[in-house]
C-alpha cells in the first residue's frame with residue numbers, strides 16, 4: 540500500500556501520488572499516460588497531472604490496479 544509520507548516530490552499536488560516503492564515497470568504510464576510519467580534519471584514514475592473528470596479518475600484507477608507493487612496512492 541502506497542504511503543504519502545514516502546511520495547516523490549515530483550508528484551503534482553493532489554490526491555494521487557507515486558511513492559518510493561516504485562520499481563519503474565512503466566505500467567501506470569501505459570495505462571494512464573495523461574497522468575503518469577517516468578522520471579528516467581531517477582528511475583521512477585510520478586503523477587504529472589491530477590485526474591478530474593470521472594473518465595480521468597477511471598484511467599487513474601486503472602493505473603493503480605496495474606501497479607504490481609502498490610506504489611500508487613490516492614489519499615492525498
Ligand code: SF4
Nearest residue numbers: 561562564565567606
Ligand atoms: S505501475 Fe507502479 S511500479 Fe510500475 S512504474 Fe507505475 S508506480 Fe512504478
